[in-house]
Amino acid sequence: MESFVLIKQVPDQSSKAGINSDGTIDRAKAKRMLNPFDRYALEAALQTKRQHGARVTAITMGPPPAMEILYEAIAHGADRGILMTDRRLAASDTLATAYTLAQTVRYAGSPDLIFCGLQTTDGDTAQVGPQLAERLGIPQVTYCEAFEIRDGILLARRAIEGGSQTVTVSLPALVTVANSAQRLAYQTLRGARRVQHLMRDEAARAEVIQIINLDDVGADPERCGLKGSPTIVAATEKVGEIGGNCQVFQGQSVPSLVKSLREAASISSYIGAG
C-alpha cells in the first residue's frame, strides 16, 4: 500500500522574527515550521504504515529550505520525501498549487491514499486538498477526524456542523485531516538516526529524498506560479486595534457584575430582571 502525505513549511506566526511592521511576512527572515495541521496528516499517514505496512511518501512544494520538513517527516517515520522546488512556482494561488501538486503526485506514483492537512496557517484556505482530488479525479473525505481501512475500503468519520458523519469510500482517495484527529507521536530514534545519516551522506540522501522541478514532472509552466494563478492579492489593509471601554470588576465582585448585567437593558432579558 502507498500513502502520500502532503506537507508545507509555513512561517511561525507565534515568533516575532520576520513579521514586518505592517503585519506581512518577510519569508526570508521568518522562523519556519511544519504547518501545524500537517502534523495530523503525517500522523494519519504513519498510522497506515503501522497498521497496513504502507510505504509513506512525504511531498512538499516550496523553496529549498522546505527540505527541513521532509527531514522532520522522515524522523517521524516517513519512508521517503519529494521536494518540488522551482522559481517559476512563485506567487502560486491554490489553483496553480493544486495543478503542480497533481503533476508531482502522478510523477511520484499511484498512491492508495493521499493525506493533506485540513489547511495551512499561512494561506488558511483549506482549498488545495479538494482541488488536488478534483485534478486527480478521485473522491475526497475532508475534515476527517478518525479512520480505518478494511478490505481496501476507507471508513472515515468527518466533522460537520454540529456533529459528525461516517462514510465509506473505495481507494484511491484523498483525506484532509482535522485537528481533532490523533496527534503526531514523538520522532523515533531510528528515524532521527536516519536523518542524521542522510544529512551527512549526500548519496544516501539522493536515494531517499528527491528534489525535482516543473520539467521533471512535465508540468506546463503557464499553469503554474503567477501565470497559472487566476487570483492575486490586490491590496492589504491593516486591521486597526480596537480600543474597548471595558467595565472591569476587580477581584471578588461577581455580585456587582451580575447586578450590572441585570441593569443593562440589552442583557437583562437573558438573565432575568433580578
Added chain:
Amino acid sequence: MVQKRVLIFAEQVNGELQPIGLELLGSGRLLADKLGATLSALVLGSNIAHLSSTLIGHGADEVFLADHPELAQYRTLPYRRVITDLIKSWPQPPHIILLGSTTTGRDLAPRLAAYLETGLTADCTELDIGPFEYSNSKDPSKSGLFPNCLYAIRPSFGESLKARILGPWKNPQMATVRPGVMVPLAWNGSRRGEVFQVPVQLDPSDLSLQIVETVRNLSQAIDLTRAEVIVSGGYGLGSPEGFELMEQLAACFPNSAVGSSRKAVDSGWIPYAHQVGQTGKTVRPQIYIACGISGAIQHRVGMDKSQTIIAINKDSSAPIFKFAHYGIVGDLYQVVPEMIRQLQQGQPQPQASPSERIPVLQGQ
C-alpha cells in the same frame, strides 16, 4: 444580451435551509444590483420544492432546484456533477458564485473551482464590486482595466491584515463566505421570482462514497452559530473537567451553547466543533462569556461581533479586556461558581433542557 448571473449555493439539511444561504442572498443581492445581474439561488436535495418561496422572499430572482433522492444529503461528487452540468448548460458561466465557508462549502467550492479552472477566495468577510486596473511585466497577458470585479475581502496573516483578492481574468469569480458575517435581507412576501428544475444525471463513479451515518447532536436544537448565549472556555480552564463548569454556567441561560478557544481544542479537552475563531466558527450571540481566554486575534475575529462580551481572566492585562464590555479579573474557578449562584438567585431561571444545548462530547 446574455443574462449575467450572481449564483449563490444555498445549503439545506433535512429539507431545512441553513442560515448561510440567506446570508449569501443578502450579500449577493447587493452585488447583483451593482452589476445589473440576476441573483440566482441553487439548492440541491430531495423533496425541497418548498424552499424556493423562502429563497425568493429573501432576495433571489430565480431559484434552481435539483431534487433527487441521491442528493438528499450532501456528498462531494454528486453535487459537483449536478452543479457543473447546470453551469455548462448556460450560454455563459455566472459572473460570480458564492458558497458558505461551512464544512460543505469548503468541501465543494474548491472542487468546482478546479473543475471550472477559476479562482476561489476562501472565507471572505466582505464582498463588493469595483474596477481594477492591473499591469504586471512578468505576466503582460493579465494587464488591463477590468470594470466589474468581485472584491473578495478576507482576513490574512493571523487576521492582522485585510486582504483584497481579485481574479477578474476568469469567470466565474468565486468566493466562500464566513457564516454569521453577512446580513440577510428581511423577508418580503411580495417578491416574485422564477423557479427552475435542474436535470440530475449522475455517473456511477459519482456514487463511490457512501454515507453510513450522520449524527447531528444539535439538529433539533441550536448550534454555536445560532446560540444566543455562548459560554466559552480557554486554556485557562487548565483541564477538560473545566468544561463541566462551562456547561453549568451555560445552563443558567436559555438557548445557550459552550464554545472554546483553539488551545483548548488542541489540548484535546473539547472537540473541534466547539472552536470559535479564525479556524473555528464565527459567532455573534447576544452574550459571549469568555472564561480563561486571552483574546488572541485569531479568537477575537470569531466572536468580536457578539452583542455583549464578558471576560473572566486572572490577568488584568489580557488582551480580551481591550474589547470586552464587562470583565472580571479573577480566578475563574472562584468567579464562575459564584456567578452561577448569583444568576440562579432570586428568580426562577428558565433552565435550558440539556437537549437544547450543545453537549460536550468526550473523547474521539
